[in-house]
Amino acid sequence: MHSTAAVSEPPPRQIGARARRIEDPRLLRGRGRFVADVELPGLLHGAFVRSPHAHALVRTIDVDDALRTPGVVAVLTARDLARTLTTLRMPLGFPTSALPPDITPFVLAPEEVCFVGEAVALVIATSRYTAEDGAAAVFVDYEPLPAVADCRDALEPTSPKVRREAADNVLTKFNLSYGDCADAFRHAAHVFREELHQHRGGAHPIEGRGIVANFDAQADALSVWSSTQMSHELQFTIAEMLGLSEQSVHVVAPDVGGGFGAKYLVYPEEVAIAAASRLLGRPVKWIEDRAEHFVSAIQERDQYWDVEIAADAQGRILGVRGRMIHDQGAYTPQGINCAYNAATAVTGPYVVPNYELDVFVAQTNKVFTIPVRGAGYPEGTFTMERLLDRVAHELQLDRALVRERNLVPASAMPYVKPLRNRAGHPITLDSGDYLACQQKVLEVIDYAGFAARQRRAREEGRHIGLGFAHAVKGTGRGPFESANVKIGPSGRITVSTGAMAMGQGLATALAQIAAEALGTDIDAIDVVSGDTAAISMGIGGFASRQTVTAGSSVLLAAREVNEKARKVAAQMLEVSVDDLVVRDGRVEVRGVPQMSVPLTRIARLLRGIAGYDLPKGVGAGLEATVFWEPEAMAYANAFHACEVEVDPATGGVTLLRYVAMQDSGTLVNPSIVEGQVHGGIVHGIGNALFEYMRYDDDAQPISTTFADYLLPTSTEIPHLEVLFMESPSATNPLGVKGVGEVGTIPVTSAVASAVDDALRDYGVRIAAVPIDPVRLVELIDRGDRRRSPAQTAR
Amino acid sequence: MTTSSESNALSLTLDVNGKACEATVEPRTTLADCLRNELHLTGTHLGCEHGVCGACTVLVDGRTARSCLMLAAQAEGCRVTTIEGLSGEGELEPLQQAFWDRHGLQCGFCTPGVLMTLTELLRDEPNANEDAIRLALSGHLCRCTGYQNIVAAALSAVECIRRRP
Numbered sequence: 001m002h003s004t005a006a007v008s009e010p011p012p013r014q015i016g017a018r019a020r021r022i023e024d025p026r027l028l029r030g031r032g033r034f035v036a037d038v039e040l041p042g043l044l045h046g047a048f049v050r051s052p053h054a055h056a057l058v059r060t061i062d063v064d065d066a067l068r069t070p071g072v073v074a075v076l077t078a079r080d081l082a083r084t085l086t087t088l089r090m091p092l093g094f095p096t097s098a099l100p101p102d103i104t105p106f107v108l109a110p111e112e113v114c115f116v117g118e119a120v121a122l123v124i125a126t127s128r129y130t131a132e133d134g135a136a137a138v139f140v141d142y143e144p145l146p147a148v149a150d151c152r153d154a155l156e157p158t159s160p161k162v163r164r165e166a167a168d169n170v171l172t173k174f175n176l177s178y179g180d181c182a183d184a185f186r187h188a189a190h191v192f193r194e195e196l197h198q199h200r201g202g203a204h205p206i207e208g209r210g211i212v213a214n215f216d217a218q219a220d221a222l223s224v225w226s227s228t229q230m231s232h233e234l235q236f237t238i239a240e241m242l243g244l245s246e247q248s249v250h251v252v253a254p255d256v257g258g259g260f261g262a263k264y265l266v267y268p269e270e271v272a273i274a275a276a277s278r279l280l281g282r283p284v285k286w287i288e289d290r291a292e293h294f295v296s297a298i299q300e301r302d303q304y305w306d307v308e309i310a311a312d313a314q315g316r317i318l319g320v321r322g323r324m325i326h327d328q329g330a331y332t333p334q335g336i337n338c339a340y341n342a343a344t345a346v347t348g349p350y351v352v353p354n355y356e357l358d359v360f361v362a363q364t365n366k367v368f369t370i371p372v373r374g375a376g377y378p379e380g381t382f383t384m385e386r387l388l389d390r391v392a393h394e395l396q397l398d399r400a401l402v403r404e405r406n407l408v409p410a411s412a413m414p415y416v417k418p419l420r421n422r423a424g425h426p427i428t429l430d431s432g433d434y435l436a437c438q439q440k441v442l443e444v445i446d447y448a449g450f451a452a453r454q455r456r457a458r459e460e461g462r463h464i465g466l467g468f469a470h471a472v473k474g475t476g477r478g479p480f481e482s483a484n485v486k487i488g489p490s491g492r493i494t495v496s497t498g499a500m501a502m503g504q505g506l507a508t509a510l511a512q513i514a515a516e517a518l519g520t521d522i523d524a525i526d527v528v529s530g531d532t533a534a535i536s537m538g539i540g541g542f543a544s545r546q547t548v549t550a551g552s553s554v555l556l557a558a559r560e561v562n563e564k565a566r567k568v569a570a571q572m573l574e575v576s577v578d579d580l581v582v583r584d585g586r587v588e589v590r591g592v593p594q595m596s597v598p599l600t601r602i603a604r605l606l607r608g609i610a611g612y613d614l615p616k617g618v619g620a621g622l623e624a625t626v627f628w629e630p631e632a633m634a635y636a637n638a639f640h641a642c643e644v645e646v647d648p649a650t651g652g653v654t655l656l657r658y659v660a661m662q663d664s665g666t667l668v669n670p671s672i673v674e675g676q677v678h679g680g681i682v683h684g685i686g687n688a689l690f691e692y693m694r695y696d697d698d699a700q701p702i703s704t705t706f707a708d709y710l711l712p713t714s715t716e717i718p719h720l721e722v723l724f725m726e727s728p729s730a731t732n733p734l735g736v737k738g739v740g741e742v743g744t745i746p747v748t749s750a751v752a753s754a755v756d757d758a759l760r761d762y763g764v765r766i767a768a769v770p771i772d773p774v775r776l777v778e779l780i781d782r783g784d785r786r787r788s789p790a791q792t793a794r
Numbered sequence: 795m796t797t798s799s800e801s802n803a804l805s806l807t808l809d810v811n812g813k814a815c816e817a818t819v820e821p822r823t824t825l826a827d828c829l830r831n832e833l834h835l836t837g838t839h840l841g842c843e844h845g846v847c848g849a850c851t852v853l854v855d856g857r858t859a860r861s862c863l864m865l866a867a868q869a870e871g872c873r874v875t876t877i878e879g880l881s882g883e884g885e886l887e888p889l890q891q892a893f894w895d896r897h898g899l900q901c902g903f904c905t906p907g908v909l910m911t912l913t914e915l916l917r918d919e920p921n922a923n924e925d926a927i928r929l930a931l932s933g934h935l936c937r938c939t940g941y942q943n944i945v946a947a948a949l950s951a952v953e954c955i956r957r958r959p
Contacts, residue, residue: 030877
C-alpha cells in the first residue's frame with residue numbers, strides 16, 4: 001500500500017455547531033405545510049357546538065334547523081358517534097390504578113356538560129363558514145346546574161359536585177414526605193408561613209389545534225394529519241376507539257406551529273373528526289380557532305399553596321411542609337403529573353432535610369389541566385424561592401447568601417434526593433454547579449453594585465429592584481424514543497423518529513447528530529418526524545426530552561450504520577474495519593482517501609440483489625433502528641436574575657435587564673438552544689406579569705381573546721442576556737440535558753423577588769402571579785396604609 | 795366585482811403578488827380565507843381571527859393589513875402582497891436571509907406576518923433601530939422566540955440593505 005496523499009483532515013464537528021436550520025427556507029417562503037394547509041378533494045369542514053354553561057344537563061339537542069342550513073351535510077351528537085366508536089370516553093393518557101374510574105372527557109358530551117367549551121355536537125358542512133352557520137343553528141336545551149369555579153371551594157363539603165357521576169370533587173389526594181418535619185419544626189430557630197397562588201394560563205401556540213381525517217372505505221383505513229405533539233399515541237388511540245388495527249391508521253404531523261404542552265394530548269375533537277370521516281366516508285377537517293383554544297385546549301398552573309419553612313439562625317433550611325390544592329379542571333385526560341411534578345419540584349436545587357406536603361387534586365368546572373411548558377416545576381419553584389426570600393427578609397440576610405447556604409454543592413453530585421419521580425425512580429441530580437451559575441449571573445448583572453444603584457434611583461424617585469431564582473428540571477423522560485437511520489442507494493441519509501418537531505429545530509439537531517456520526521454535513525440528511533409510517537413507535541414531544549432521548553437513539557443508530565458500512569467496505573477493500581473511516585459519502589482507508597468505497601455502492605449491495613448473497617455478517621439494509629431507553633433523567637438547571645422598575649402609581653412593572661444562565665449539558669446547536677431559552681423566559685414573563693385566564697364565580701371564562709388575555713409582546717421584553725455552563729450529563733451518550741422548559745421555570749420567582757425588592761418601602765411581598773397592575777396597586781395601597789411586612793394571596 | 799344573484803357569490807379579480815387572480819366567494823369571506831382557500835396561497839396564517847396576533851398580516855397597496863379583519867371584496871382594486879410574493883422562487887430577500895442566518899424563527903407560524911410588517915418597516919425606515927423594530931413587532935405575537943432573534947434578524951437585514959450597492 002502506498003501512502004503519498006496527505007493525511008486527510010478530520011471531518012468538522014457537527015455537534016456544537018451553530019448550523020442554520022434545515023427547516024427554515026421553506027417556512028421563510030411561505031411554503032410550510034401546516035394542518036390547515038392540507039387540502040383534499042371533497043373535503044368537508046367541522047365546527048363544534050360547545051357548551052355556554054360551566055355545568056348543565058343536556059336535555060335535548062334539536063338539529064333540524066342546522067340540517068336545513070345551506071351547506072350542512074351532517075350534525076353528529078354523542079349518540080351518532082357511539083355507533084362508530086368502541087367507547088365514547090377518552091382513554092386516560094397515563095393509565096394508573098391510583099385514580100378513580102370515569103374521570104376522562106367524552107368525545108362529545110352525552111348528557112352533562114361540565115365546563116364552558118365542552119363539545120356536545122359536531123356540524124359537518126362544505127365550508128368552515130357554513131359549518132359555523134350550522135353550529136349556530138343547533139338548539140341545545142340545557143338545564144343549568146351549580147358550578148364550582150375555585151378549587152378551594154371545590155373541597156368544601158357543601159360544594160356542588162363538578163360532575164354528577166363523581167363521589168365528590170377530590171380527584172385524589174396524596175402525601176409526599178421524608179425525614180421528620182414535626183421534629184424539625186419543633187426545634188427550629190425560625191418558622192415562616194406563606195400562602196401562595198399561581199394562576200392558570202394557556203399554552204397558546206400561535207397555531208391552534210387542528211386535524212384532517214380521511215377514511216378510505218375500500219381500504220378500511222384512515223389517514224390523519226394533526227397538529228400534535230404525539231403522532232403515535234394519536235394513531236394508537238384512534239385505532240382503539242374506532243376499532244381499527246394500528247396498521248389501518250396513518251398519522252402525519254405536518255409542520256406544527258408550536259405546542260408548549262397544548263398538543264401533548266389526544267383530544268376528544270380529534271377522535272370526533274376521525275369518527276365523522278368514517279361515518280360520512282369523506283375527508284373532514286377541523287381547525288381550532290382562538291376562541292376555542294381559550295375554552296377547550298388544556299391549561300395549567302392554578303395552585304394554592306399554604307406552606308411553612310423551618311430555618312436555623314443562619315438561614316439553613318431545616319424543613320418545608322404544608323398543603324397544596326391543585327385545580328385539575330372538570331376531567332382528567334392524562335393524569336396528575338402537574339400536581340406531582342410541582343410537589344416534587346419544590347426542593348429543587350436545595351438541600352432540604354425534612355419535607356412534608358399534602359396535595360389535594362380538586363376538580364372544578366373549568367377546562368382540564370395538563371402540563372404547559374414547565375409542567376408543575378414553575379409552581380414548585382415559586383414556592384421554594386418565595387420561602388427563601390422570606391427567610392432572607394426576616395433574618396436580614398442577603399438573598400444570595402441564603403441560597404448559597406442551601407444549594408446542593410457541585411461536590412455532592414450526583415445527589416440523590418429522598419423523593420421519587422413519577423416513574424418511581426429516585427430523583428437524582430446528576431451534574432451541574434448551581435453556585436457557580438449563581439455567582440456568574442450575579443457578577444454579570446452587578447449585584448454587588450446594585451444597592452448603590454437602587455439608592456440613587458430612589459433619590460430620583462424611581463423604584464428599581466433586583467431579583468433572582470434557581471431552577472432545576474428533570475429532562476429526557478423515558479420510556480424510550482425511536483430512531484431509524486438509513487442510507488439509501490441515492491446516498492441520501494434519512495433519519496426517522498417518533499420524536500415530534502413543533503418548531504424547536506428538532507430536524508436540524510438530529511441531522512447534526514447523525515452527520516457527526518457519519519462524517520458528513522447536515523445537507524446530506526433528511527429528517528422525518530411525526531409520521532407513523534416512517535417508524536413503528538414513538539413517544540413524542542414533552543418534558544424537554546427529545547434531544548436527550550431521540551438524540552441518543554439517532555447517535556447510536558448512526559454509529560451502527562457507520563460500523564455496518566465499514567464492515568462491508570473492509571470486505572471489499574480487504575483491510576481491517578479499524579483502518580476505515582466514513583466521511584463525505586465514502587468509506588475510506590484512514591490516511592489513504594483514494595482507497596475508498598462510496599456509501600451508495602454499499603447501500604445498493606445491502607439492498608440485496610435477487611438470488612445473490614449479501615456481504616457477510618452485517619444483515620440487510622444500510623440502516624439501523626434504536627429505541628434508546630434512559631435509565632435516569634438528566635437534570636438541567638438555570639439561574640436567572642432580573643432588574644425591574646415599578647411605578648407605584650400605576651402598578652406597572654418594567655423589566656430593565658434579564659440575565660439567565662442555563663446548564664443543559666452539551667449543546668448540540670447553541671443557536672437553537674439560545675432560541676429555546678429566549679422563548680422559555682418570555683413564556684415565564686407572560687406568567688409573571690401578563691397572562692391571566694380569568695373566570696367569574698360561575699366558572700365563566702372571561703378572558704377569551706388576545707385583547708383580554710395578554711401574551712408578552714416585543715416592547716415588554718428587554719434584550720435577554722443568556723449564558724451557558726456545559727456540565728455534560730452521564731445519563732446519556734450525548735451528554736445533553738433537555739432545554740425547552742428550563743428557561744420558563746425560574747422566571748415568575750425572579751420577577752416576584754425583583755418586585756419585592758423594588759417596593760421594599762411599601763412592604764410589598766408578592767404571593768401570587770401574574771403580578772398585574774391592579775393587584776400590585778392594591779398591595780402598594782395596603783402597604784402604604786399598614787406598612788405590613790407580609791402580604792398573602794387573595 | 796360581479797354578484798351572482800343565485801348564490802349571492804361574488805366574482806372578484808384581485809391583484810395578488812402582481813398577478814390578476816379570479817375568485818368566487820361569499821360576500822362575508824375574509825381576505826385571509828380567500829387567499830388561503832381560493833387562491834391556495836397558504837403562507838398567510840391565521841392565529842387568532844380577531845386582529846391581535848398579526849400572523850395573517852399582508853400588504854395592501856403597500857401598507858400592512860390584518861387579512862383576517864378585511865373582506866376579500868374590499869381588496870378588489872388594491873395590490874395585495876403576501877409572503878409568497880416576497881422572493882417568489884428566487885433568492886431569499888435580505889430580510890428572509892437574515893431570519894435564516896440569525897435563527898429568527900422557530901415554528902415559523904407567525905413568521906410570514908412578521909416578515910410582511912418588517913418589509914414595510916424597512917422600506918419606510920431603512921435605518922430602523924431596535925426601538926423602531928420592537929415597536930413595529932409589537933403588533934405580532936410569537937410564542938417561540940421571545941422576539942429576541944426576530945429583532946436581531948431585522949437589525950441584521952437593516953445592516954445588509956445599507957451595505958448593498
